[in-house]
Amino acid sequence: MREIQSDASAVARSTTIAAICWILAGIVYLLAEAITASAFPHYSYAMNYISDLGVPDVEMLGDRAIDSPLHMVINMAFVVQGLLFAAASICMVRGSRLPLRVPIIVFALFHALGMVLIAVVNGGQHNNELGLGWVHLLGALFAFLGGHLTAICVGISLLLSRRSSFGRPSRLIGVISVVIGLIGILGIVMLQVDVRAVPRTVLPDGVWERIGMYAIIVWEIGYGALLLSRLRTHTPLSDRSATALN
Known part of the structure; x- marks a missing residue:
C-alpha cells in the first residue's frame, strides 16, 4: 500500500513540475519579448522578426533597422524557454501513460536545441x-516544428489513451492540442509561402512568425494550467496524504 502511495506521490510531483515548467517557460518568453521590444526603437510585432530582438549590432537587415540594446534578455529567454519546455515534457512523460511518450520527448528536445541555437x-x-x-535558420526550424509536433503528439496521445488523467475532457483537450500545433505549422509554412507564392502579401512576416511561436506559448501555458487544475481537483485523498507525509 505504501509503495502504491509512494508511486502516486511521485507521479503527482512529476506532473506538478511539468506543469510549472511549461507555465514558467511561456511567461518568461512573453515577458522577455515585451521588455526587449520596448527598448528597440520602432520595433513592430507585425513587421519585424522575433530574432531581430536578439541581434547585438546596430545595422540594417533587408529593409529592417536593427537596434536591440537588450538583446541579451531575449537570447537568455530563448534558452530558458527551450530548457523548461524540454524539462516539462520529460517530467510529464515520467508521470503519464501516454502512448507517444518517446516522440514527445524527442520533439521537445529538438525544440530546446532549436531555441538554444x-x-x-x-x-x-x-x-x-x-x-x-x-x-x-536550422535552429528556428527545430524550435518551431519541435514545439508544434510536441503539442500534436500530446494531443494524439490523449485521443488514443484509454486511461487519460483528464478523464472525459481528454478527447477535447487532445483535439485542441492537435489544432494548436497545426495552426503553428500553418504560420511557419505561410511565412514562406506568403512571400514566394502569393501575388499579394496576406499578412506581414512578423505576424506569420508569431502565429508559429505563439501557438507554442499558448499551448504550453494552457496545458500546464490544465495539468495543475487536474492535480488539484482529481488527486485522490490518499495520494494527497502520501504527498503530505513525504
Whole structure:
C-alpha cells in the first residue's frame, strides 16, 4: 500500500513540475519579448522578426533597422524557454501513460536545441558573413516544428489513451492540442509561402512568425494550467496524504 502511495506521490510531483515548467517557460518568453521590444526603437510585432530582438549590432537587415540594446534578455529567454519546455515534457512523460511518450520527448528536445541555437547564433549580418546563417535558420526550424509536433503528439496521445488523467475532457483537450500545433505549422509554412507564392502579401512576416511561436506559448501555458487544475481537483485523498507525509 505504501509503495502504491509512494508511486502516486511521485507521479503527482512529476506532473506538478511539468506543469510549472511549461507555465514558467511561456511567461518568461512573453515577458522577455515585451521588455526587449520596448527598448528597440520602432520595433513592430507585425513587421519585424522575433530574432531581430536578439541581434547585438546596430545595422540594417533587408529593409529592417536593427537596434536591440537588450538583446541579451531575449537570447537568455530563448534558452530558458527551450530548457523548461524540454524539462516539462520529460517530467510529464515520467508521470503519464501516454502512448507517444518517446516522440514527445524527442520533439521537445529538438525544440530546446532549436531555441538554444537561435540564441547562440543570432540572425545578424555578422553571422551571415561568417557563413553561420544556416545554423540560425536550422535552429528556428527545430524550435518551431519541435514545439508544434510536441503539442500534436500530446494531443494524439490523449485521443488514443484509454486511461487519460483528464478523464472525459481528454478527447477535447487532445483535439485542441492537435489544432494548436497545426495552426503553428500553418504560420511557419505561410511565412514562406506568403512571400514566394502569393501575388499579394496576406499578412506581414512578423505576424506569420508569431502565429508559429505563439501557438507554442499558448499551448504550453494552457496545458500546464490544465495539468495543475487536474492535480488539484482529481488527486485522490490518499495520494494527497502520501504527498503530505513525504
